[in-house]
Amino acid sequence: xxxxxxxxxxxxxxxxxxxxxxxxxxxxxxxxxxxxxxxxxxxxxxxxxxxxxxxxxxxxxxxxxxxxxxxxxxxxxxxxxxxxxxxxxxxxxxxxxxxxxxxxxxxxxxxxxxxxxxxxxxxxxxxxxxxxxxxxxxxxxxxxxxxxxxxxxxxxxxxxxxxxxxxxxxxxxxxxxxxxxxxxxxxxxxxxxxxxxxxxxxxxxxxxxxxxxxxxxxxxxxxxxxxxxxxxxxxxxxxxxxxxxxxxxxxxxxxxxxxxxxxxxxxxxxxxxxxxxxxxxxxxxxxxxxxxxxxxxxxxxxxxxxxxxxxxxxxxxxxxxxxxxxxxxxxxxxxxxxxxxxxxxxxxxxxxxxxxxxxxxxxx
Amino acid sequence: xxxxxxxxxxxxxxxxxxxxxxxxxxxxxxxxxxxxxxxxxxxxxxxxxxxxxxxxxxxxxxxxxxxxxxxxxxxxxxxxxxxxxxxxxxxx
Ligand code: SF4
Ligand code: SF4
Numbered sequence: 001x002x003x004x005x006x007x008x009x010x011x012x013x014x015x016x017x018x019x020x021x022x023x024x025x026x027x028x029x030x031x032x033x034x035x036x037x038x039x040x041x042x043x044x045x046x047x048x049x050x051x052x053x054x055x056x057x058x059x060x061x062x063x064x065x066x067x068x069x070x071x072x073x074x075x076x077x078x079x080x081x082x083x084x085x086x087x088x089x090x091x092x093x094x095x096x097x098x099x100x101x102x103x104x105x106x107x108x109x110x111x112x113x114x115x116x117x118x119x120x121x122x123x124x125x126x127x128x129x130x131x132x133x134x135x136x137x138x139x140x141x142x143x144x145x146x147x148x149x150x151x152x153x154x155x156x157x158x159x160x161x162x163x164x165x166x167x168x169x170x171x172x173x174x175x176x177x178x179x180x181x182x183x184x185x186x187x188x189x190x191x192x193x194x195x196x197x198x199x200x201x202x203x204x205x206x207x208x209x210x211x212x213x214x215x216x217x218x219x220x221x222x223x224x225x226x227x228x229x230x231x232x233x234x235x236x237x238x239x240x241x242x243x244x245x246x247x248x249x250x251x252x253x254x255x256x257x258x259x260x261x262x263x264x265x266x267x268x269x270x271x272x273x274x275x276x277x278x279x280x281x282x283x284x285x286x287x288x289x290x291x292x293x294x295x296x297x298x299x300x301x302x303x304x305x306x307x308x309x310x311x312x313x314x315x316x317x318x319x320x321x322x323x324x325x326x327x328x329x330x331x332x333x334x335x336x337x338x339x340x341x342x343x344x345x346x347x348x349x350x351x352x353x354x355x356x357x358x359x360x361x362x363x364x
Numbered sequence: 365x366x367x368x369x370x371x372x373x374x375x376x377x378x379x380x381x382x383x384x385x386x387x388x389x390x391x392x393x394x395x396x397x398x399x400x401x402x403x404x405x406x407x408x409x410x411x412x413x414x415x416x417x418x419x420x421x422x423x424x425x426x427x428x429x430x431x432x433x434x435x436x437x438x439x440x441x442x443x444x445x446x447x448x449x450x451x452x453x454x455x456x
Contacts, residue, residue, distance in 0.1 A: 035435075111418060134417070141419045147383035189368045189421070192414065217435070244425075244428035244431070245422050245424060251421060251422055
């Protein structure tokens with residue numbers, strides 16, 4: 001879209017928002033956080049429209065106790081932990097997986113769950129444990145992989161379950177009521193799987209506007225316009241500006257894969273604690289792939305690095321710049337908390353793009 | 365991690381890994397990766413798909429795919445082809 005078009009949307013947002021108090025719109029997903037900065041969308045918004053980041057990063061919401069278990073497994077002489085790259089730098093109590101390598105931990109970075117399976121296939125004398133993290137976008141891949149392990153009769157493949165479901169987390173955020181949220185910019189890629197319809201309960205029960213968006217400037221701004229428009233009219237509906245990839249019902253095949261292998265369970269989120277039905281456990285028929293059971297593991301206590309505000313950041317309660325460690329002790333090179341690890345983590349995005357313009361209201 | 369990138373299906377290898385569905389070779393404007401079509405059972409050679417962590421999530425039409433690709437390039441800065449960290453586990 002041309003400059004005029006963008007200008008038009010921005011002006012309309014400003015006009016609608018001018019008469020109202022400051023609005024807080026939460027972008028749930030980390031890719032949006034980065035895109036909003038990179039495309040300049042944040043700086044185009046008026047003072048009265050503020051975007052806050054939410055718990056939309058599987059890396060950031062993974063509990064420290066989970067990282068510690070992964071480390072424990074990787075240090076076993078006969079076990080290799082296979083993981084997406086984001087996870088190796090998340091600090092655990094004894095350091096990150098990357099750091100534990102120096103102590104002999106065996107960690108393989110994989111691009112796909114299928115690669116973890118391939119590792120198990122090629123190394124029958126070792127146990128391969130896949131760190132199964134991610135939201136609904138990622139879960140079906142793990143499910144398909146477990147089914148394939150079953151098909152092949154692989155005996156040395158396991159998962160350390162850490163998958164999360166975003167809707168229960170949104171419920172928890174809203175019912176706690178501590179963060180003022182006037183609407184949700186709903187994640188693009190999670191929504192490809194769960195469908196725009198999945199946000200209906202959020203819109204109707206809590207009366208919060210929900211708009212699904214892709215990642216380009218115009219789409220994100222249009223979504224923000226729809227959110228602001230709903231908010232000033234006291235409406236609360238689900239709308240979708242990413243129709244190219246997101247339907248109302250989502251991807252049925254993907255959801256069926258997940259449902260075949262997993263069942264909802266309570267899960268612990270970093271700093272948010274135990275959230276009912278927000279995680280996924282292997283169904284009894286597939287329990288033998290559960291690394292927790294197989295290796296007799298249990299979660300240890302949760303220790304937050306001193307001074308780290310990640311828990312507040314992922315709930316929209318604090319901005320990265322409010323953390324005393326930000327830019328000082330905590331940098332993308334040497335992250336203290338998980339939000340600084342992935343390029344899409346809120347603190348990492350602020351580190352790279354934020355603070356220079358962070359003071360102006362609309363830019364926050 | 366939740367990022368998905370559009371690419372075009374160059375070739376489909378039928379049923380090589382059954383539960384994982386058909387495996388496709390996907391072109392991301394030059395770089396090639398393999399992805400499962402388990403979640404896009406109707407996808408065929410020549411189709412554009414949105415790929416996440418080795419699985420195609422949905423079929424896109426060409427115009428949408430190219431738009432999405434361009435926007436990700438802007439949104440994320442660097443080359444948005446799925447970064448494949450140096451790893452020792454990929455099949456040759
Ligand atoms: S912050 Fe990490 S996990 Fe979250 S959306 Fe981003 S990359 Fe994914
Ligand atoms: S700056 Fe670092 S320590 Fe502070 S909240 Fe962010 S990631 Fe956590």
